[in-house]
Amino acid sequence: MKWSTWKLLDDNWAPTPRSLQETLDGGQAFRWKFLEDENLWQGIFGSHLCQLKQDSVNNKVSIRGYQWKAKDYNAANQYFGCKIPWTQIDDSLPWRSDAHLKACMDSFPELRILRQPFAETLLAFMCSATKRIPQIKVMCQNLATELGNEIAPNTHALPTWEQVAQADETSLRKLALGFRAKNIKKTADIIAATPDLLQQVEDAPYDEAKELLLQLPGVGEKIADCALLFGTTKQEAFPVDTWVIKVLSRRYGLDAWSNTQLSAFGRIHFGKNAGFAQQYLFSWERAFG
DNA sequence: AGGCAGGTGGCCA
């Protein structure tokens, strides 16, 4: 392996180890693993293979990549949102009047939402229906190995939708996709036949983008919101999954509310950055709930 | 050993 030199991220991101783990491997992204022997994280986004290490004293994160040049470091700084005003976004959340939210935020200082390539974010979350993170990671790994470009020895990027469209449903099922294979295949065919569709979604405002996504088979409210939040950083998106249902029921007293109602509550109560609040609540619930 | 998991879509009232 030819690794480039270690460099600090542009904005000196310094999460706690727990916040770093939650950001990389808490269900936003599915291609990171911690290498125990070397005490570092290794992951893939787009066609970039990279490693992350953290200063044990000040928590600052350094990054290097496989045969990386300047443009790869730029891509990494984009991926980690180094130009996003995280402090302002934190401050915009209603933690002053919401003690539970404040507790969640205090438990995960400097938590981030990654700015993942949209196409692969949609693909990963189409795999996520009724699956836990380890299973979703297996599906993504299989998709990459079988259909994606090799970006380093024995290391593959997730396939493009065009590459997914090359496969048939039967071969997709062999990748452990199960009943998701049929819809993933159909969606791949639609995207392959409509090359500017994903760009339209990225460029559109939240409501319009979501409407476009909901037309894809296998994409409902939850997956659409995850793809938009984690793949386009449209922070209004408030994915309602089983963890959020739990926390809103137990901590906010919203028993027996429909998912649509919960989603509306989220956007009203937490505001324009509701998606970031969701990530704090979600992380806390998984770790301590 | 059987139920259930970061859901969705179809069908019924």
Next chain:
DNA sequence: TGGCCACCTGCC
């Protein structure tokens, strides 16, 4: 609208 169910697969 609201409730119920099938759907792959692997893990507890």
